[in-house]
Amino acid sequence: MASPTVTLAPEKRVQELLGAERVLSAFRFFESHAAEITEEQIRLCSIPAPPFGEAERASYLRERFREHGLTEAYIDEEGNCVALRAGRSRSPLLVLSAHLDTVFPAETDFTVKRVRHRLLAPGISDDGCGLAALLALLRALEASAIETEGSILFVGTVGEEGEGNLRGARHLLTAGRWAKSVDAFISFDGPGVERITHAALGSRRYRVHLRGPGGHSWGDFGVANPVHAMGRAVARLATYPAPSEPRTTFNVGRIAGGASVNVIPREAMMDVDLRSASATELQRLDAFFRRAVREAADDENAGRRAGDPPLELDLKLIGDRPSGETPTDAPIVRLAEEATRALGYQPRLDRSSTDSNVAISLGIPAVTIGAGGSSGNSHTLDEWYDPRGRDIGLKRALLLLLGMVGIKSD
Numbered sequence: 001m002a003s004p005t006v007t008l009a010p011e012k013r014v015q016e017l018l019g020a021e022r023v024l025s026a027f028r029f030f031e032s033h034a035a036e037i038t039e040e041q042i043r044l045c046s047i048p049a050p051p052f053g054e055a056e057r058a059s060y061l062r063e064r065f066r067e068h069g070l071t072e073a074y075i076d077e078e079g080n081c082v083a084l085r086a087g088r089s090r091s092p093l094l095v096l097s098a099h100l101d102t103v104f105p106a107e108t109d110f111t112v113k114r115v116r117h118r119l120l121a122p123g124i125s126d127d128g129c130g131l132a133a134l135l136a137l138l139r140a141l142e143a144s145a146i147e148t149e150g151s152i153l154f155v156g157t158v159g160e161e162g163e164g165n166l167r168g169a170r171h172l173l174t175a176g177r178w179a180k181s182v183d184a185f186i187s188f189d190g191p192g193v194e195r196i197t198h199a200a201l202g203s204r205r206y207r208v209h210l211r212g213p214g215g216h217s218w219g220d221f222g223v224a225n226p227v228h229a230m231g232r233a234v235a236r237l238a239t240y241p242a243p244s245e246p247r248t249t250f251n252v253g254r255i256a257g258g259a260s261v262n263v264i265p266r267e268a269m270m271d272v273d274l275r276s277a278s279a280t281e282l283q284r285l286d287a288f289f290r291r292a293v294r295e296a297a298d299d300e301n302a303g304r305r306a307g308d309p310p311l312e313l314d315l316k317l318i319g320d321r322p323s324g325e326t327p328t329d330a331p332i333v334r335l336a337e338e339a340t341r342a343l344g345y346q347p348r349l350d351r352s353s354t355d356s357n358v359a360i361s362l363g364i365p366a367v368t369i370g371a372g373g374s375s376g377n378s379h380t381l382d383e384w385y386d387p388r389g390r391d392i393g394l395k396r397a398l399l400l401l402l403g404m405v406g407i408k409s410d
């Protein structure tokens with residue numbers, strides 16, 4: 001970090017913030033505006049934001065940033081919505097972010113329904129509550145006239161999920177206007193008040209295509225069959241002895257191919273997700289997987305009818321998320337822990353795959369935290385979010401962010 005204003009020990013710093021009248025006024029804002037914050041979340045989440053289709057939600061967020069005082073809010077070259085809340089100094093510069101995209105395709109019904117305390121909609125929690133937190137924090141800072149020493153960059157990122165491959169965060173931190181000037185990074189992702197994701201879960205994702213000449217199931221029997229070969233590849237991968245420690249996982253998440261029951265397919269494809277807490281284990285799994293696919297194609301080719309062409313294998317890397325860690329003694333982690341404790345909760349350090357992966361891989365201290373409230377059925381059409389207790393998450397976030405950038409003294 002450039003020149004953090006962190007001079008006091010984190011616990012002292014949090015106590016000092018809890019004694020500041022403006023901070024308490026912001027706390028009251030979260031409580032008295034709970035219903036409004038939820039209404040805003042409903043409006044945001046009703047705007048479709050499929051992968052690579054976040055533009056409308058991004059411009060809505062930009063208008064809200066502008067309405068609440070950040071008049072220079074803009075959409076960057078990648079599609080991120082970015083707004084600077086300048087402090088007395090440009091540094092430290094803290095990014096506060098949440099992701100705009102959902103995992104759901106464009107034709108999804110994003111209408112938000114309310115059933116008792118719950119809000120139901122795809123993406124309502126992941127990351128609708130994170131986006132709502134950005135606006136709630138901005139509004140509380142404004143309403144309580146809190147000026148800061150360092151500066152805050154509010155960002156709604158694109159492409160956090162799946163094939164987005166963290167493209168928004170990557171652009172922001174490596175190519176955009178703010179590349180090289182960000183000193184710390186916070187991402188809100190999902191609900192809760194205890195989780196502090198300080199470690200990045202690395203992953204590699206592949207799209208595999210196998211192509212052959214195809215033919216008639218009876219007349220051309222013996223032609224290399226891409227679906228049969230893909231089946232062999234899946235079966236091989238499924239035998240991988242993935243260790244539970246360090247946790248290592250694999251998933252064939254999508255499989256497609258073929259035309260009809262009596263047609264030898266010309267093509268088969270699958271999408272595969274490989275993850276590990278350890279870079280070495282991820283490497284090992286990655287090598288096993290690539291060999292499994294190659295050998296599956298070779299086996300199918302070896303048994304094909306004489307004179308027919310072999311299957312062609314096309315293995316494309318569609319996702320590569322770096323792993324790494326923000327050290328547990330870094331101020332951002334210590335402050336997050338102290339803020340959690342100060343509100344009566346037990347901090348829980350965690351490893352996950354989020355926008356913070358990019359920051360962590362660049363050596364920028366980063367954490368991903370929950371935005372309060374609770375949720376379930378994430379990444380399904382039955383996703384729900386319960387905003388009760390959201391104010392705790394917002395208070396924790398406020399203590400953390402002010403602990404990082406400091407309140408401007410009068």
Ligand SMILES: [Zn+2]
Pocket residue numbers: 099126127160189190
């Ligand atoms: Zn998310």
